[in-house]
Amino acid sequence: MTLKFRIFAAAAFSLLAAPTAIADVWTVDPAQSTLAFEVQQGDTALTGTFGTWSAAIDFDPNAPEKAQISASIQAASATTGNAQFDGTLPNADWFDVAAFPEAKFIASDVERVEGNSYRATGTLDIKGLSHPVVLDFKLDIDGDIAKASGTATLNRLDYNLGSGVATDTVSDAVSVTLDLTATR
Structure with missing residues (x-):
């Protein structure tokens, strides 16, 4: 087998394999996607969203164990719609966005x-x-469009979020919800 033939065969094989690798990469549509959070503040549920975040998703539902998923969230983009709370979230007691502008999930x-x-x-x-x-x-995947919805629960004190705030004022448990639309 000549060197030229081996190079040709390797190039042809890589071209055939490339569409498979690319087919599982998903691009999140931020206009149709939401990353939200909810905590109990006394007797009331306080909800908010992160307005700026991105995700890198390489996922094949037939081989989930090979998935590569990561997300980057801009902490300063957290809003609740309540000026008092929105004013405190960027501070050192909460997200401390000056020192830690980004949260990451891998x-x-x-x-x-x-x-x-x-x-x-x-x-x-x-x-x-x-x-x-x-x-x-x-x-749910329909052709080249995927819609995902999910939840996670975390303890805000694990991340030093509002550590000076009593748990009867703001619950320790934070529910995070994700609703996203992505295309490939």
């Missing part, structure tokens, strides 16, 4: 639970503090 394992239900286990880093997080999500 999935280390993705598995199918059943049907279109999946579980992504990974690490969430907020304010330089990293802790494991489990995101349970449902995924």
